[in-house]
Amino acid sequence: MLKNKCYCGNNKNINIVYNEKIRSGSYGNLTKKKHRILNCKKCDLTYLENPKEKFFYETSEYRKKFNNSSTIKTHHKLHEDRLKKKIFKIGEKKFKKKKVIDVGAGAGTFLNIIKKHSSQTIAIEPASFWHNYLKKKHLTFSYADDLIKKNIKADIVVSFDVIEHIDDPIKFLKDIKNILNKNGVAYIATPNYNDILMNLIPNTFSQFNFRTAHTLYFNEKSIKFFLKKAGIKKYKINYYHEMDFSNLLVWLKDKKPSGLNKLKIFNDSFEKFYISYLEKKKLSSHLWVEIKR
Numbered sequence: 001m002l003k004n005k006c007y008c009g010n011n012k013n014i015n016i017v018y019n020e021k022i023r024s025g026s027y028g029n030l031t032k033k034k035h036r037i038l039n040c041k042k043c044d045l046t047y048l049e050n051p052k053e054k055f056f057y058e059t060s061e062y063r064k065k066f067n068n069s070s071t072i073k074t075h076h077k078l079h080e081d082r083l084k085k086k087i088f089k090i091g092e093k094k095f096k097k098k099k100v101i102d103v104g105a106g107a108g109t110f111l112n113i114i115k116k117h118s119s120q121t122i123a124i125e126p127a128s129f130w131h132n133y134l135k136k137k138h139l140t141f142s143y144a145d146d147l148i149k150k151n152i153k154a155d156i157v158v159s160f161d162v163i164e165h166i167d168d169p170i171k172f173l174k175d176i177k178n179i180l181n182k183n184g185v186a187y188i189a190t191p192n193y194n195d196i197l198m199n200l201i202p203n204t205f206s207q208f209n210f211r212t213a214h215t216l217y218f219n220e221k222s223i224k225f226f227l228k229k230a231g232i233k234k235y236k237i238n239y240y241h242e243m244d245f246s247n248l249l250v251w252l253k254d255k256k257p258s259g260l261n262k263l264k265i266f267n268d269s270f271e272k273f274y275i276s277y278l279e280k281k282k283l284s285s286h287l288w289v290e291i292k293r
């Protein structure tokens with residue numbers, strides 16, 4: 001039996017679910033050594049053993065990619081469509097005259113889009129090399145603790161694709177609750193470990209899905225466990241699928257990622273049906289958590 005403590009505190013019944021090379025950076029780049037991915041029977045969290053790149057966003061490799069304003073523009077473009085879909089899911093009107101915090105704001109792409117509706121935009125971003133860009137448009141902090149000390153709260157808190165990088169998910173969730181106004185709502189999206197591709201082609205998809213940058217791999221059971229541990233009682237677990245049917249077929253056909261609309265066979269109504277079906281079946285790419293104070 002493994003003597004490896006899970007993030008929930010349990011150190012019994014920890015199983016190895018994967019012990020191969022994992023992704024390091026973009027598709028096609030693998031680690032030199034094998035890495036173990038573990039699963040805790042108690043909370044059902046799956047996690048990377050001994051993560052070395054805990055703060056990937058603070059590494060010089062990552063920083064080098066964004067050393068001038070044209071690459072910042074490219075960065076915004078790259079993320080804009082995905083974020084607009086998430087804003088659509090929340091409902092654009094919800095941001096009207098609201099104070100909004102983005103936890104793990106990156107270059108502020110999300111906050112830039114909703115700034116015109118909201119009354120104030122606040123970025124929390126630990127990677128300080130983004131701060132010069134962020135400060136031009138948003139109130140900017142490194143950590144949630146900085147806001148908690150000043151008693152700054154917001155009506156809407158979002159955190160997209162961040163919690164899977166975190167080494168203290170309980171504190172992370174507590175912090176989110178603590179920066180929410182009384183009637184506020186927080187939206188957290190994180191990859192769903194029970195994604196359709198992990199179900200259909202676990203061997204092929206695992207080498208892509210498991211990556212040095214992601215420490216934690218949540219499913220519904222484990223995210224609920226951590227929400228409870230963080231003292232969060234009012235929450236809803238929903239599902240959110242980011243990829244299309246074309247992407248699924250290319251994975252099955254060529255065993256590799258293709259991005260969106262690669263096959264150009266399926267129309268919007270077909271894709272909408274596929275996506276809502278996966279979300280209903282809880283097989284989507286992401287878990288979508290809504291938290292109230």
Ligand SMILES: [Zn+2]
Nearest residue numbers: 006008040043
């Ligand atoms: Zn656990």
